Amino acid sequence: MIALVRYTFTVMLLSQRYLAPLLLFIGLVAVLTSSDTGPLTATYSSVAGAMLLCSVWLTMALTGLEDQPHRSIVVVSAGSHLRVLLATAGTAAVWCLLLTAAGLALPLLFGARTPGLADLALGTAAQLTSAVTGMAIGLLCSRLVFRRQGYALVAVLLLLLAVLLGKGVSPVNIMLTHLQNAPDSAEALVTTSVLLAVAAGFLAAALAITHAITRRRT
Template sequence: MSKRYGRGDWVLRDVDVRAPEGEAVAFTGGNGSGKSTLLRIAVGLSKPTRGVVADHTQRYLAPVLVFTALMGVLTVNGSGPLPPAYASSAGALFVGSTWLTIALTSLHDAPQRAIVVISSGRSLKVLLAAVGTALTSCLVLMVFGLLFPLWVGDYEVVTASDLLLGLEAQLTCALVGIAIGVLCSRLVLRRQGYALVAALALVMVTLFVKGMPPVNRLFNLMATTSESAKLLAPAAGMLAIAAVILAGSTAVTQYVTSRKE
C-alpha cells in the first residue's frame, strides 16, 4: 500500500506488511519515515492512497452467524403484515450488534491499545473508530434484514412505508445494541465473565421489560399495528432515543477508559 497527503511526497510507497495474530511487530525508522502513518492506516484511522488493508480476524464471524440463524428462525415462512416480521429482524440485529461491538472493541489488550492510542493521538478517536466500524457492519446486515423476510415469506403487498419502518426499527436496535456492546467491552469490564453477564442482563432488560423504550416499546407497537405508515413517526422517536443512548454510552465508556489510562 502507499500513502501521500494531497499532492505532496509519498509518505509510504508500496509497503507490504504481514502481522500474524498474536505476534508483536515493531516498526523502526527516523522521524518522517512513515511509522505513525503506517500505524494509523493499520488501525483504521486513516486510509491508504493506494492499496488495501486486510484484517483476517474471525471474531466477527460468530455474531454474524447468530444474526443469520435468528433471521432464519424468526422470519421464515412469514405472511400477513410486514411490521411483525421486521420487528423480528430488528431483534436479531439487536443481539448480533451487541456481540459484534463487544468483539470489535475488545480486539486489543491493554498494551496493544496503548500503542494504538499513542499512534492515533487520542483515545476518543480509537473508540469512535470502533463504534463507526460496528455501525458500518450493522448497515450491511440491515440490507439482509430488509430483504430476507421478503424472500422467504409470503407478502403480497410491500410498500415504501414498510421498508422505511423496517429500516428505522433495525437502525434503532443496532444503535442500542452497539451502546450495550461498548459498555460491556474490555474497555469498561476487563473480566470477560463480568462482561458477558452484564451484556446478557442489559439485553434481557431492554428486550423484555414491558413498555421500556426504545426496543420493547417499538416491538409492542409493531406487533399490534399492521399499517406501517402509522408507525413511522413513533419509530422515528424511538430511533432518536436510541441515538441519545448510544451517545451517552460512548461518553461513559470514554470517561471510564480515560480514568483507567
C-alpha cells in the same frame, strides 16, 4: 477518522470475529421469518430483535480485537482515546448497516411479499433502533469497562433482559410492542423514528461513560 475506521474494519475482517454474529443474524432471521405470513411490521419486529443480539456481539468483538499494548499504540497514533473509541463505534455502525441490508432483503426472499416504500423505511428504522441500542450495550459491557469477562457476560444478559422485557424501559421494548400491534408500516414509522433518536441518545451516553472509564484507567 476514516482511516481509523478502515483500519478497524480491516482488522475485524482478518480476525474473522464477525462470522459468528453474522451467521447468528442470518440464522435467526431465517427461523423467525421463513414461515411468517403476517404483515411486514411484525416481520421486521422479529428482525429487529435479532439485530439487537448481533449488534451487541459485534460491538464487544470490535472492542476486544486488540490487547492493551496494541490498543495503546493505536491511541498514540490516532492522537486520543476518543478518536479510537469513535472509530470503533463507527466500524460497528458499518457492520450493522450491512446487516440491516440483509435484514431487509432476507424476509422478502423467504416469503412471497411485495413491500412498499413505507415497509422498507420501517424495517430500516426498526433495525437501526435495535443496532444503536445494541452498540450502547456492547460498549458498556466491553473490555474497556469490564476487565473480567465473566462480569461482562452477566452485565450483558441483565441489560438485554431489561431492554427486551422491561415495559417502557428502553426504546427497543416500546418499538417491538408497537410493531406487533401496528396496523400498517406508515403509521408505525413515525413512532419508530422517534425511538431511533432516543436510542441514539443512549449510544451517546454509553460512548461518554466508556470514554470516561477508559481515560481514568490510563
